[in-house]
Amino acid sequence: MQKQLLSTKRYKIKDGTVQIEEDNLENEYRTPYHRDYDRVIFSNSFRRLSKKTQVHPLAKNDHIHNRLTHSLEVASVGRSLGLKAGEILKNKFDKDINPYDVAYIVQTACLAHDIGNPPFGHAGEEVIKEWFKKDENQKYLINLSEQEKKDFTSFDGNAQSIRIVSKIEHNFEVGMSLTFSTIATMIKYPWSSCDGKNNKDKFSFFQSEKSNIINIFEQFNLIQNEIILRHPFSYLMEAADDICYGLLDIQDAVELKILRLEELEKIFIDLTSKLFWEEVLNDKNLTEIQKLSKLIAKGINNLVNHTSNIFEKNYERLLKENVKDLIFLFTDEKLKSGLEFAKKLSSKKVFNETRKIELELGAYNILDVLLNNMIKATYELHEKKDIKQMSFKNRRVLQLMGEENSPKSNMTLYEKYQRVTDYIVGMTDNHATYLAHQFSGMGY
Structure with a gap:
């Protein structure tokens, strides 16, 4: 079972159809998982994360995390967790496992985990969901199935990440064509938006990618009684993200003078020790940062180190059931308490900081303008079938999206709307702001 969780299979386009193939490694110095890493790091979608919000929208301070720096730091922690997990699997279960393969898989999943986040961070997700829920916009959803509607009214950046790596990147074919192991490791919520059994707000794939994702998990024998079990490596990706955003959000808060170092005493006594905290705090050769x-x-x-121990102790359980996360299973109560307190402090002081709220309200208006213009233009295209028959304004809106990105008349309405959300999600904070100003007549 351990070796089976490492799969070099990929979706590829051959003779115009999607097929499953493994890499031909003849004369190839990189492993399949190394190639996955390179495909993400050199992608346009990944590069655009440098201008996307992590927590603080349009921050003037260059030391503040954006989605790109956050993803790189998560990937670094994920690589460490993956390497330790690979060594555990090699020593306990299968001597043929290469620990560095596991490290690459987890590292790459971490790199790509936020690649589907819209402009302005989680505030952007909320704007998209709310727009499709508004009463005045329901007329645009009449011709969608209930499952398709849910993909928009519950829009999730996690699902968009899967859509980008498996479809959007490289002209809407098979995306980056990542290995099945890497894609499965990215999936934290192994259900779709309309899976009533889970009754959760978060999900990891849209209806458009559902069949391919189910097929991937069938390859791993991770579907039991119609329930998809998480790939065990996905818990390592999630833990790396939790560790980084728990601690690095407060680093930004100190940089922005929202928090003082002294307010973090409980966090770091729990995560390190009282002796280490006092030693660092009293070091006169160091700045606060x-x-x-x-x-x-x-x-x-x-x-x-503790997460790796928890993974080892609970590995057999992770193969049989979906658990909340590895942090939930922590047996070191101090480490668990320190990380949870860091998250609570961020929620209380960082996420409710006045300047952040002001900018998020601005972001709401920006994305609202984009959706108002693009969805309405797309709906007219769907009704009139021919872009030449559309109003001048709506025709121009679709032309502005570009030939590669704009919805086409032969697509279903669901596919057309996805082209709009794909386009908006792909924008940086700056470009979304610029385009909204153009639509509003303020860009002269």
Whole structure:
């Protein structure tokens, strides 16, 4: 079972159809998982994360995390977790497993985990969901099935990430054509938007990608009684993300003077020790930011070691059932408490900071303008079938999206709307702002 969780199969286009194939490694110095990493790191979608919000929209301070720096840091932690997990699997279950293969799989999944986040972070997700839920916009959804509607009214960046790597990148064919292991590791919520059995707000794939994702999990024998079980490596990806956003959000808060280092005492005594906290705090050769960096580094190291131990102790369980996450299974109560307190402090002081709220309200208006113009233009295309018969304004809106990105008359309404959300989600914060100004007549 252990070796079976490492699959080099990919979806590829051959003779105009999607087929499953493995790499021909003749004369290839890179492993399939190394190739996955390279495909993500060199993709347009990944590069655009440098201008997308992590927590603080359109921050003027260049030291603040954006989606790209966050993803790189998560990938670094994920690589450590993957390497340790690979060594565990090699020593306990299968001596033929290469720990570095597992490290690459988890690292790449971490790199791509936020690639589907819209402009302005989670605020952007909320705007998209709310737009499709508004009473005045229901007329645009009449011709969609209930399942298709749910993909928009419950829009999730996790599902968009899967859509980008498996379809959108490289002209809407098979995306980046990543290995099945890497795609499965990215999937934290193995259900679709309309899966009533789970009754959860989050999900990891749209109706448009559902059949391909189910097929991937069937390859791993991870579907039991019609329930998709998470790939065990996905827990490592999730833990890396939890560790990073738990600690690095407060690093940004200290940089922005929202929090003082002294307010973090409980967090770092729990994550390191009282002795280490006092030693760092009293070091007169370090600036406040340098002290915090040292504390975070030690905290991350301790969290990685404990997470690896928890993965090892619970591995057989992870193969049989979906558990909440590895942090939930922590047996070191101090580490668990320290990380949870960091998240609570961020929620209380960082996520409710006045400037952040002001910018998110601005982001709401920006994305609202984009959706108003693009969905309405798309709906007219669907009704009139021919772009030449459309109103001048709506025709121009679709032309502005470009030939590659705009909806086509031969698509279903669901596919047309997805082209709109694909286009908007792909924008950086800056480009979304610029385009909304153009639509509003303020861009002169």
